[in-house]
Amino acid sequence: MIGKVLVANRGEIALRVIRACRELGIRSVAVYSTADSDSLHRMLADEAVCIGPPPASGSYLNIPAIISAAELTGADAIHPGYGFLAENARFAEICERVGVKFVGPSSRVISMMGDKSAARRAAREAGVPVTPGSDGVCANAAEAKRVGAEVGYPLVVKASAGGGGKGMRVVEAESKLDAAFTEASREAGAAFGDGSVYIERYLQDLRHIEVQVLSEAGGKTAAFPERDCSIQRRYQKLLEESPAPGLPDDARRGMMDAAASLVDALGYEGAGTVEFVYSGGEFFFIEMNTRLQVEHPVTEMVTGVDLVAEQLRIASGEGMGVPEGAAVPDGHAIEFRINAEDPRRNFLPQAGSVEFYNPPGGPGVRVDSHLYAGYKVPPHYDSLLAKLIVFATDRETAIRRGLRALDEFAIAGVETTLPLHLAILEDEDFRRGGVSTSFLSRRELRNDEGLLRLVSVGAPE
Amino acid sequence: MIGKVLVANRGEIALRVIRACRELGIRSVAVYSTADSDSLHRMLADEAVCIGPPPASGSYLNIPAIISAAELTGADAIHPGYGFLAENARFAEICERVGVKFVGPSSRVISMMGDKSAARRAAREAGVPVTPGSDGVCANAAEAKRVGAEVGYPLVVKASAGGGGKGMRVVEAESKLDAAFTEASREAGAAFGDGSVYIERYLQDLRHIEVQVLSEAGGKTAAFPERDCSIQRRYQKLLEESPAPGLPDDARRGMMDAAASLVDALGYEGAGTVEFVYSGGEFFFIEMNTRLQVEHPVTEMVTGVDLVAEQLRIASGEGMGVPEGAAVPDGHAIEFRINAEDPRRNFLPQAGSVEFYNPPGGPGVRVDSHLYAGYKVPPHYDSLLAKLIVFATDRETAIRRGLRALDEFAIAGVETTLPLHLAILEDEDFRRGGVSTSFLSRRELRNDEGLLRLVSVGAPE
């Protein structure tokens, strides 16, 4: 087993990894910026190294500082968490070069999956269904038009290096393709330093469903029951659940098998997520995230597998320990992302002091958070304060447990998305299950005597 | 379903019941003493009624006040939690008389199980093995001698109305029986107002193992995998786990079947616990607790059953919803009672302000607690501050998770039993599993550079 792991991250995910290390008897090294000197990840790790100033570019994205911290503390391995350097192929490559084990796949695989058109090609070659569209990057608008004639309209132009909706344009008719192609390419170039774009059929009323995988790189591979991440706001996931409500068993098996084929074809090592869109009974590959995800706990709850412990076992060269039953979901789990954003003021990010903090307890409640009373939320990083995960035998009970736990969750000093989640759980369509990714964009938040409520606007789904 | 439940208790168990009510859509009524006006159970219930002054005799044991509060708020049912009025047959009877459903068995059954010799008789009649001893109360020392000749020495004289070691004497030889009989009877009379005593074979190196049951009173009965509660200090349980380490499957089945037979014979309704001593492969009935127990969460973790929700379903006359698989333990759970007692100063009870409170989070961790930062622990009630329950696929992982979570658990302002639990988990015999109830009495707590450590004293087990 690895003896010492440097955790190249902050916040709740740094704690998650430190906890797993402690439970496995691995020593942990926290790295922190000067803005995080009062952070729990620093306090709970066995060792801690200050790596730079508050801006992430000087600290959590500062590769030399992190590698130096690993060398100084004698860490055998680096766990990147999610975000920051987790999908940075150069970082993984430097780790490989300096002989520190990167907990994750090889830099080659990270690099390939980070290029969306290369990823689509790899998926197609592994027999995984991909959305009908261009075969990789479209060189120019003329090629885009040829592809458009095949896949039909509406279609979507997407940045090859992209994510988060940047460099993306929906095109309703061929007449608008030229302009959209140029705009998307320019936006992609500005945002990612790479203006290449590709084309896909535009799917409507789609659900975002993803499959967690673990693989030993040439050894065993396990694919786990899916997560439904369709509750999003501006392409940011807010609430995730497992299993996906109402998903037919054959679709589940289909996605799990497809994910496992891709992973095997890649010679993938560690934990990863294969993301699909699901629409009208069909599923298509979107992309693969070559890292742990924020929403991994819902899979842990319905399978009993400790995904971070398994990452560390695989990175240590030990076999992974996944029980047989883990391929079938047992119960229902929902995760709520509690962000420091004010849903009453257009999700304005909040920073400041957490004056009071009391997470919910009792049966079927898990909280992953770096908060404590008196903690100051720094303005430099992302807004995730806590993940509340509820688990119960069935979805209806999990929703009621979620309402109970959200209601109990006390955070004072900063506004959070807690009231938004209560509103989502009260929504009739959500309770019925199986809503599409446009769920939130088709609703407005109304203030109903202090409580938030979602009200449908525009066309029904 | 019941519409509104009055929770006749305080602290973490009041919260536990309020949470279950909320998840089932039942309205909850908290009752509180003036010492508890800042308590979470008061704040989280739908309604709250102040029932009396700080001493429990005027509030949580004040039957007229509680019944009046139920009548004023229109509660259909009263959940007594544990302790206070939970095993008070008169209270159950008054509830029956005024037409408020008592969540628990009938006053007749409570009364019978509260009389230890009657309980032994009922168990024997139901075919449950009882410790060899007198057939009910021993009228005098002469009768005790006749029984002693049959069961052999050492034997133990016990108060029929007793508990907690009061009115109890171990007798090594017949020559000492007269004196012990007289003393035990006098002590029992003083402590319980009833000097009757009975005689049992004295079992050594025994383990305290108990079986949780649920029954519909004439309908279905379910017995769950056992809890091992052998880690005790002065007859107070401190740490409980499920399943019992190393317990053979046939012993488990034997105890579960015995418990189910007793419950069926009694026409028992609701949740209860049948307690056994287990020694040298044999098990014998000790007593039955006709209520929910502090340690019920360990059973919930390994069976997936929400015992409090099932209590409320049964009390509502609805069928209980226990899945098939719940008769076999799935994984391993350990509960740590975090008491406001100072293990470095002979477990001196603590009261005062909780200056800082941060419970552990992450996978496999459940916390049931009424604490929050700023809460004042009143000196009037028992010392239980929080229950930490850890769950994992196997006992070794659960122990490591327990160490991790205990280490993270931050309570400042009052001393607690947190360091004692860390010491227990570090003990080699405990880690091997299956220790007897004399585990703690055969060890001393040593201060080892600020950390507590257990050191064996006297004869090995």
Next chain:
Amino acid sequence: MSETRSEDNQDEALVGGEPSGKGRGSLPLDDVSRIVDLLRESGVGEIQVRQGELEISVKAKPEAPAPQRVPEVEASSREPASQPEPQAEANGLHAVRSPLVGTFYRAPAPGEEPYVEVGDTVMVGQPICIVEAMKLMNEIPADVSGEVVEILADNAGGVEYDQPLFRLRPE
């Protein structure tokens, strides 16, 4: 807040080119000192006095930081009946509180006259209402002598332990 305002005034005076020393004299420190004493003795939080050119403002030190509380928004409970009512009692009034949980009745029996009305004078030990619990009628006596100023509970309504029932002005 007066702080910024007076600063601005000062600035304006300077900008206005009228930096006259008129009226400076010595400060009325005796007055200040007496106001400080008054503040301390009265227990109030702030005293401001202004007369013509003179303005004195004295504030008490802030109380020790409010204890951490569960924020109101998270708690669904009703107002505490058992909270002391400092306002009333600071006014020299006395609250008669319920010694038990039950139903409050103003009269000994249905159809009969209430024990007391606002304006009545009662003696220590004189029954002033009934709180019924478990079918028992408990007569509640006044615990001070004085005039009934207010009746705080509704007839036939529920009352909690320690809930104020009457306000009396003690003799």
Next chain:
Amino acid sequence: MSETRSEDNQDEALVGGEPSGKGRGSLPLDDVSRIVDLLRESGVGEIQVRQGELEISVKAKPEAPAPQRVPEVEASSREPASQPEPQAEANGLHAVRSPLVGTFYRAPAPGEEPYVEVGDTVMVGQPICIVEAMKLMNEIPADVSGEVVEILADNAGGVEYDQPLFRLRPE
């Protein structure tokens, strides 16, 4: 800290380009001093006095609310290297801090003389040590001129970002 408003006004007046003594006279420091004494003796929080053109405001130091901290016993981390060292800096000393994580070397190469010793005087910009990271030798210059009073890091030991390396007495 007892802040006095009149001080601020003074600054503004000077900035305003009217440094004339006309009508301003000298500050009534005796009055200020007596009000400060009154505040301290009385224990009140704030006193403001204004008379005509003169205004004096004295505030007590806010009570330091005990910061919520994770109790020490729960934290296993080392002492923060990045904490400011108010003691040293209050003494007029200056800490040269590490601008990066790495290994600290006092000399340009093994076997060579250290860049500086205690007692040496250094100039701004003069290299005083090396911090090696990723096989790169980074010469760290003094950021003030002055005398080297203390060398805080061990040769060939690890240093964190912002960790004090030297204490200098600035010229």
